Structure formats: structure tokens, C-alpha cells
Amino acid sequence: MLNTLIAVVVYECLVALVFILCWRLVRQVDTRLPISTSEGPEQRLRSGPLTSGRGPQDTAGAHWQVFTFLVSAAVLVGVALSFSGTLADLRASLVASDTVFRTMDLDPQVMRLVLPVGQLALLLILFLLFRNSVLFPAIVVHLFLIVFCLLVSLVDPGRIDPARLTLVPIFTTNLVLLILTHGLLTLLFCRSPLELVGSVVLAAIAGTILALGTMVISLISSLLGGPLFFFQLYLVSAFGIFGLYFCVSSILLALWARD
Amino acid sequence: MTGAAIALLVAWNVTTTLLALMVLVRQVTVTLLFHFGRRGTSGLLVSDKSLPKVTVIVPAHNEERVLYGCLECLTRMDYPSDRYEIIVINDRSRDGTGAIADDFAARHPFVRVIHRPKDAAPGKPAALLDAINGSTSEILVFFDADYLPPPQIIRRLVAPFADPLVGATMGRVVPYNANANMLTKLLDLERRGGYVVDQEVRHRMSLLPQFGGTTGAVRRSALEAVGGWNTISLAEDTDLTYRLFIAGMRVAYVAGAECYEESPETWQVRYRQVKRWAIGHNDCLGRYFFATLRATRQPLMARLDAALVLLVYTVPSLVLLNLVIALAMPTQLGETWASLSIMTVSLTLFTGIGNFAPFYQIAAGCVSDGQRRAFSAVPFLFVSSFTSLLACNVGVLQLLKDKLFGITTQWDKTQRFRGSA
Numbered sequence: 091m092l093n094t095l096i097a098v099v100v101y102e103c104l105v106a107l108v109f110i111l112c113w114r115l116v117r118q119v120d121t122r123l124p125i126s127t128s129e130g131p132e133q134r135l136r137s138g139p140l141t142s143g144r145g146p147q148d149t150a151g152a153h154w155q156v157f158t159f160l161v162s163a164a165v166l167v168g169v170a171l172s173f174s175g176t177l178a179d180l181r182a183s184l185v186a187s188d189t190v191f192r193t194m195d196l197d198p199q200v201m202r203l204v205l206p207v208g209q210l211a212l213l214l215i216l217f218l219l220f221r222n223s224v225l226f227p228a229i230v231v232h233l234f235l236i237v238f239c240l241l242v243s244l245v246d247p248g249r250i251d252p253a254r255l256t257l258v259p260i261f262t263t264n265l266v267l268l269i270l271t272h273g274l275l276t277l278l279f280c281r282s283p284l285e286l287v288g289s290v291v292l293a294a295i296a297g298t299i300l301a302l303g304t305m306v307i308s309l310i311s312s313l314l315g316g317p318l319f320f321f322q323l324y325l326v327s328a329f330g331i332f333g334l335y336f337c338v339s340s341i342l343l344a345l346w347a348r349d
Numbered sequence: 350m351t352g353a354a355i356a357l358l359v360a361w362n363v364t365t366t367l368l369a370l371m372v373l374v375r376q377v378t379v380t381l382l383f384h385f386g387r388r389g390t391s392g393l394l395v396s397d398k399s400l401p402k403v404t405v406i407v408p409a410h411n412e413e414r415v416l417y418g419c420l421e422c423l424t425r426m427d428y429p430s431d432r433y434e435i436i437v438i439n440d441r442s443r444d445g446t447g448a449i450a451d452d453f454a455a456r457h458p459f460v461r462v463i464h465r466p467k468d469a470a471p472g473k474p475a476a477l478l479d480a481i482n483g484s485t486s487e488i489l490v491f492f493d494a495d496y497l498p499p500p501q502i503i504r505r506l507v508a509p510f511a512d513p514l515v516g517a518t519m520g521r522v523v524p525y526n527a528n529a530n531m532l533t534k535l536l537d538l539e540r541r542g543g544y545v546v547d548q549e550v551r552h553r554m555s556l557l558p559q560f561g562g563t564t565g566a567v568r569r570s571a572l573e574a575v576g577g578w579n580t581i582s583l584a585e586d587t588d589l590t591y592r593l594f595i596a597g598m599r600v601a602y603v604a605g606a607e608c609y610e611e612s613p614e615t616w617q618v619r620y621r622q623v624k625r626w627a628i629g630h631n632d633c634l635g636r637y638f639f640a641t642l643r644a645t646r647q648p649l650m651a652r653l654d655a656a657l658v659l660l661v662y663t664v665p666s667l668v669l670l671n672l673v674i675a676l677a678m679p680t681q682l683g684e685t686w687a688s689l690s691i692m693t694v695s696l697t698l699f700t701g702i703g704n705f706a707p708f709y710q711i712a713a714g715c716v717s718d719g720q721r722r723a724f725s726a727v728p729f730l731f732v733s734s735f736t737s738l739l740a741c742n743v744g745v746l747q748l749l750k751d752k753l754f755g756i757t758t759q760w761d762k763t764q765r766f767r768g769s770a
Contacts, residue, residue, distance in 0.1 A: 112728055113531065121527045121534050121723040123541075224532040224616045228735035235672075242677050255689075263697060271708070274377075278384065278712045279721055317676040320692050328700040328731070336708070336728035344725040 091201050093184050094309045098205060098322075101306045105330045112337040119344050158286040159273045162293035166269055169297025170304075174261075177305040185312070202250050205310075206318050210236050235324075239317040249316030257311065260323065261304045264331055268296055271332070275339065279347075292342065296335050303331035358674055362691050365667040369698050372664050375657055376547075380709045383546045383717075386553065395508050402432040403503060403566070404484035405492060408476045409437055412494035413445040414765045415611065419494050420453045424460065427500040435460045436484055440476040441467055446494075471759070474585040478578045487570065493563040495765055497525065497609040506566040509601035516571030516598035517589065519548065520564040520606030526766065529614050534726045535733040536612040536619070541714030541723070542707045545604070552602035555648065557655040560593075560600050562586030564608040571598055583758055584629025591637040594655055597646030614766045619733070620740045621761050627744025628751075628758055630662040665741040671695045 213233045220226050243250050276289045303326050310322045405423055409416050416437075423435050437450040439462055450462040463479055481489060488507050492498055502520060509515045521544045527537035551558040560567070562585060572578065575592040582588040590600055613619040641656045675695035678688040708727050715724040751758050 109728065116534070116726050116729070117531060119722055119725055121537055121720065121726065122525070123523050123527070123537070123718055123720060123723075222615070222617075224530065224732050224736075227616055227620065227739045228731055231735045231738060235676075238673060239676055259693065263693070267697075274380075274709050275712060278709075278716050279724075320676060320696060324696045324700060327696070332700070333728055333731075340725040340728050343722055347721045347725075 091198065091313065092196065093187055094313050095201060095204055097184060098306055098309055098313070099208075101302070101330065102325070105334060108334060108337050109329070112340055115341060115344050154283075154286060155277050155280065158280060158289050159276055162272055162276060162290050163269045165290055166272060166293040166297040166300070167265065169294045170261075170265060170300045173298055173301035174304060177301055181305055181308060184309075199247075199250065202314055202318075205313065205322065206236060206240060210240065235321060239321045242317045246316075250314060250318060252312055252315045252319070255311050255319075257304060257308050260307060260327075261300075264300055264304070264327060268300055268331070268335065271335070272296055279343075288342065288346075292339060295338055299331055299334045299338070303327070303334070306330060358678070359691065362671055362674060362695065365671055366694055366698060368660065369664050369668055369671075372657060372660060373698075375654070376707060376710055379550045380546055380713045382554065383550045383710075383713050386550070395504065395511065397429055399511075400429060400432055400504070401488050401507060401510065402486045403428070403434075403488040403490050403507060404480075404486035405433070405435045405490045405503070406477060406480040406484070407435065407437045407492050407494055408440055408473050408480070409442065409446045409450065409494040410440040410473070410476070410762055411442045411444050411446060412765065413442075413449060415495040415767050416446055416449050418767070419492060419496055419498070420449070420460070422496075422498045422500075423492070424453065424457050425500060426498070426503055428503050430459055433459055433503075434484070434486065436480045437462045438476045438480050439464045440473075441465050441469060441471070470580065472580065473762075474578060474580040474582065477585070478580050481569075481572075481578055487568060488566055489569060489572070490566040491563050492608070493610065495611040495767065496522075496563060498564070499608065502564070502606050502608055503566075505603050505606035506564075509603060510566070510568055512599070512601070514597075514599050515568070515601050516575075516593040516596075517560040517567045518565060518601045518603055518606075519558055519560050520603050520608055521545070521548070522561070522564050522610045523607050524612040525609040526612055526614065529612070529766070531726065531729055531732060532616060532619060532736075533612045533614055534723075535730060538711045538715070538723065538726055538730070539707065539733065540612075541718060542710035544602075545714035545717050546710045548602040549604055551654070552604075554650070555599075556651045557590065557594050557647075557658070558600045558602035559658070560586050560590045564606065564610075571596075581757070582629055582632060583625050584633055587630055587633045588636075591633055591641060591655070591659075594647060594651075595637065595640050595644045597644070611765060611767055613763065615764075616736050618764045619736050622763050623737050623740035624744040624747070625761050627662040627741040628748045630659070631745055631748050634659045634663060662741050663745065665738045666745045668695075668699050669738060669742060672699045 210233075213229055213236060216225070216229045217233055220229060272289070272293055276286075280286045280289050307323055307326050310326070311319060314322060405426075407416075407419060407423070420435070420437070426433065435453075435457075437453070437460065439447040439450050447462070447464055450460075454460045454462045461483075463483055465476060465479060469475065469479075477491070488510060490503055490506060506518050506520055509518050522540055524533060524537045524540060526533050528534070548558045550556070565586075567589065571593060572589070575589070575596050575598075579585050579588045579592075593600060613622055638656055638659055641659065642652055644652055644655075647655075672695050675688075675692040678691060708730065711727060711730075712724050715721055747758065750756070
């Protein structure tokens with residue numbers, strides 16, 4: 091159980107680290123948009139129709155985009171499934187190696203509360219430190235949610251015990267949403283053969299992220315039940331899977347995209 | 350918990366989930382239409398001879414930090430001076446706003462200043478009404494005092510009025526301080542999604558683009574035909590948009606009419622702004638939702654879309670309420686497949702609506718602008734979406750309280766950040 095807890099905490103710390111790195115990188119990207127119709131003599135005399143949209147509209151051929159969409163989806167599914175298999179073995183050995191800690195006499199209920207209470211404490215600290223930060227509203231909403239979950243769990247403490255849940259629907263939902271997200275971005279962003287290759291590489295990374303996130307959800311499900319589990323599920327899905335995917339694509343865009 | 354109460358909760362959850370899903374699906378569909386649809390033209394420029402007389406109205410309440418820049422731009426406008434006037438409304442300002450406006454009026458014969466007395470009715474809509482009553486032009490153009498309009502913008506905004514069915518026009522707003530911090534970057538992204546994609550598709554598909562109250566123009570006769578300016582509403586722009594729509598008129602979005610604005614740079618200012626919009630917008634929802642659906646002079650698709658857009662500031666409250674109910678449900682029902690399914694769907698919606706629903710619109714907006722790198726801020730959309738979530742919920746609660754106790758909600762002015770001119 092202690093191993094499981096450590097693995098979840100390490101994963102959540104890694105996600106936080108990626109977000110911080112991405113924040114620092116994105117902060118330096120110049121996103122100002124020049125007004126396209128403001129100055130210049132030709133603009134003053136112009137009287138013909140204006141084409142809506144500013145940027146170059148040339149994209150890779152539709153058939154290439156559809157092809158890339160299909161290849162990306164196949165790569166994403168393939169990597170997610172095969173990596174999930176590898177991680178399942180890792181998860182089993184992780185749980186088995188908990189024997190190391192059997193000599194430590196720890197109450198399972200206390201262990202179950204470590205993660206949510208730890209997050210509550212962290213959010214309380216952030217609440218006090220980040221009052222003027224743009225992150226403050228996000229901290230307030232998450233503080234409200236975790237307090238609510240803890241209160242609901244207090245009403246019926248038995249619900250904290252993990253129940254046997256099948257993770258297939260969660261994995262499938264996230265997989266479908268990730269394929270759609272990646273596919274839509276490919277259609278919009280990829281214009282050259284190199285960018286189409288980049289899209290396939292990103293699909294492989296997305297598959298890895300999904301497999302890793304699902305393993306963490308699986309670990310959490312063996313640790314927690316009831317509303318506290320669903321709160322963790324929300325955190326991992328929103329930030330640990332989709333957030334990470336967007337962070338990676340964002341880093342790629344910030345570093346390599348040329349408009 | 351009784352069976353009836355449980356059934357009621359489940360019914361509520363399913364209904365609101367479907368509603369939120371419709372909003373989500375609409376956003377993706379609109380973007381697909383934008384991406385794959387025909388590229389239209391965003392308006393013709395009218396020759397000098399046919400240009401109508403216009404009055405530009407600039408409401409200003411304690412705007413000394415920004416007013417100078419706005420008036421500098423407006424006095425250099427490319428528009429025949431015999432058909433052009435500017436009315437600055439010094440709305441009970443306690444700073445140097447009045448002096449700046451008077452200085453411009455002394456230098457330019459087409460600039461007039463209305464100084465509102467201290468006991469005048471508060472709020473931007475009331476100030477605008479004074480200016481509308483004090484002008485005679487058929488076309489009224491509105492700019493907030495922090496805006497920096499380019500020289501061609503008024504020509505572009507008046508061009509669609511050649512169509513007699515057009516009651517109002519709306520341009521595109523571009524934040525000039527997008528680089529100030531992460532919040533302004535995200536607001537810039539939201540603007541791109543909202544204007545470049547959503548407004549454009551609404552215009553192209555003959556749906557209902559929103560008249561935003563600034564960087565927009567209104568035909569006086571259309572305004573009078575729908576009962577004049579509403580000074581009570583906190584979203585007088587939305588109010589007018591829907592009254593025009595219900596009366597069978599159109600709002601035209603002019604993509605080429607771009608104007609700089611200042612985005613809020615702190616979450617507190619953004620919070621108050623969204624709260625005000627949420628109160629005003631939800632007030633319009635109560636008044637115009639069914640009337641919009643019954644507006645038989647408009648095509649069915651336009652009515653349905655306009656009704657959905659009215660729900661935009663309600664959905665965050667529904668989604669949060671759904672999540673709270675769903676999280677509490679297993680305690681009441683046990684972990685049955687039904688309660689677990691509701692929980693999973695509610696969680697997915699909370700994540701989807703809150704964080705990443707607009708990502709595709711934003712992506713399309715960035716690509717259309719030729720600025721794909723701007724999209725890189727999208728992982729942090731949760732920062733602005735949680736501000737909006739809080740503000741919308743508080744706004745809904747305040748509207749309910751004000752309605753219940755018959756209180757008139759007060760106008761809350763947006764703070765400016767630009768250094769003094």
C-alpha cells in the first residue's frame with residue numbers, strides 16, 4: 091500500500107513539474123496579434139471585398155491529413171495498449187513488493203487518507219500564498235471539491251474502502267477523447283510532411299501518457315473508494331492525461347512551430 | 350432519501366448533462382464548419398458618397414488612464430468629417446477624464462462632451478442613453494474608452510447597413526496586452542476562439558452573431574423599433590441583440606473591423622467582469638429564451654443556436670451542481686452502476702466543459718490568424734475557466750437573490766491597467 095501511495099505521489103509531482111516547465115516556457119512566447127487593417131496607404135484606399143481570416147490557409151492535402159489521422163489513431167491505440175500491458179506487470183510487482191513494508195504497522199484507513207488530506211494541506215498552503223495569483227480561483231474550486239469529498243466520506247466512512255471497479259470504461263472514454271483531440275489538432279495544425287510525422291510521434295507520446303495515467307488511476311482505485319476516488323480520477327484525467335498531452339504539444343509548438 | 354427524490358436528482362442530472370453536451374457538440378460543430386466551410390467575404394467598403402452620418406459614442410467613467418489614446422485614434426478616423434461626430438460621455442468621473450475630453454472638444458469641432466451630473470443614474474447603459482438622446486445620426490457606433498480603433502474601422506462597421514435587415518454590426522476585438530501575463534494570454538485565446546471562429550460562423554451561416562456593445566454599430570431606427578436602449582440590464586448589448594433577432598432583424602459580424610482593447614490583468618478584475626456578464630446574460634436568458642425559440646421570422650437553426658448561446662453563462666453552474674450531486678450520490682444510493690455512470694459522466698463534463706471544451710475553436714482561431722504558437726498556452730486554460738466558473742456561479746446566485754428581494758443590481762466598472770497617457 092505504501093508503494094502504491096508513493097507511486098501515485100511521484101506521478102502527481104511529475105505532472106506538476108511538467109506544468110511548471112511548460113508555464114515558464116509559454117510565458118516567454120510572444121502571442122500579440124498585430125491589427126491587420128490599421129495602417130498603410132493601400133488600406134486607406136482599399137474598397138474591395140475582404141477575405142476573412144488572416145493567415146495562410148494552405149494545408150497538406152486532405153487525403154494526407156486523413157491518412158495521418160488514421161496512422162496517429164493506430165499508433166496511439168497500439169502504444170496505449172502495449173504500454174498498458176507492460177505497466178500492468180510493473181503494477182503487479184509494485185504491489186507485491188509492498189511486503190518490504192509489512193513490518194511497518196500502518197492502519198489502512200490512515201494510509202487511505204494520506205493522499206486526500208495531503209492534497210487538502212497543500213491546497214490550504216497555496217490558498218494562503220497565492221491570493222493575488224491567477225491560479226487562486228482554481229485553488230478555491232479544488233479546495234471546495236476536496237473538502238466536500240472529505241465531508242461526504244465522513245458521513246459514511248465505509249465508502250472510503252476500495253470497491254472492485256472495472257477500469258475499461260474509464261480507459262476507453264479517455265482513449266476516444268484523446269484520439270478525437272489529437273485528430274482535430276492534426277487536421278488544423280499539420281501542413282507539411284514533417285509536421286505530419288511530428289503528429290504521429292505526438293500520438294505515440296499520447297498513448298504512453300494514457301497508459302501511464304490509467305495505471306495511476308488503477309493504483310488509486312486499489313487505495314481509495316467513493317467520492318475521494320472519483321476526485322482523484324478527475325485530477326488524473328484532467329491534468330495527468332489531457333493536461334500532460336496539451337503540455338507536450340504546447341512545448342513542441344512553442345519550440346518548433348514557425349508561422 | 351426517498352425514491353421520488355432520487356428519481357428527481359437523476360432526472361435533473363440527465364437533463365443538465367444533455368444540455369451541457371449540446372453546448373459542447375455545438376462548439377465542435379461550429380469549428381468544423383469554420384475549418385471546412387466556404388471562406389466568405391467579411392464586408393465591402395462603401396464609397397464616400399454613400400457613407401451615412403455616424404455618431405461615435407465613448408462612455409467614460411474615471412478613464413483618465415486610457416481615454417486620451419482612444420480619442421487620439423478616433424480623431425484620426427478615415428471618415429468624411431461632415432458626416433462624423435464623437436460624443437464623449439464624462440460619466441460622473443472624479444479624475445481628469447472630463448478635462449481630457451474637453452481638451453479634445455476644444456481642438457476638434459466634431460467632438461462633443463456630455464458631462465453627467467453626480468446625481469445622474471449610474472451605470473454604462475444609462476450613460477449611453479444620454480448620448481443616444483443627444484445625437485441625431487442614423488448610425489450609432491460604440492467604443493469603450495480603453496479601445497484603440499484603427500482608421501478604417503468605421504467604414505467597415507457601417508458597410509453592412511446597406512442591407513435594410515441589418516440592425517447592428519459587430520467588429521473583432523483584439524487584446525493589445527496579451528503578453529502581460531498568463532491570464533491575458535488566455536483571454537487572448539478565448540477572444541480568438543469567440544470572434545475568429547464562433548462569431549464568423551454565426552455570421553456566415555445566417556445565425557445570430559452577438560452585438561458586444563463596443564466595436565459595434567447600431568441603426569437608430571432599428572433600436573427605436575425594438576423599444577430603445579435598455580438601461581436596466583447589465584448586459585444591454587445581449588439584450589439588444591436578442592430584441593433585434595426576435596423582431597426579425599440581423600446582426601452582422603465584420604471580421605475585418607478589428608480593434609485593440611485592454612484585457613483584465615488580474616483575476617479579481619476578470620472575476621468581476623465575468624460575474625457582471627453572467628448576471629446580465631442570465632437575466633436575458635430568463636426574458637428571451639422562449640421568445641427566441643418562438644421568433645418565427647428567423648430560420649429554425651438560427652433560433653435553436655441563439656437559444657443555446659443564451660445558456661452559455663448557465664452551463665458552468667449546471668456542471669458544478671451536477672458534479673456535487675454526483676459525488677454525493679454513492680453515499681445515498683450505494684455504488685450501483687447508475688450512480689457510478691452518473692459520476693463518470695459528470696466528471697467528464699466538468700473536465701471537458703471547464704478545461705478543454707473551447708480548445709478546438711481556439712486552435713482554429715490561432716491557425717486562421719497565422720499564429721499557431723499562440724495555441725501553446727492552452728494547457729493553462731483551466732486558470733481562466735475556474736475564474737469564470739466561480740464568477741458564473743456567484744453571478745447566478747446574486748441574480749436569484751436580487752430577483753427574490755427586488756434589488757437592482759449595480760453596474761461594476763472594469764479597472765484599467767494601462768499607464769497614464
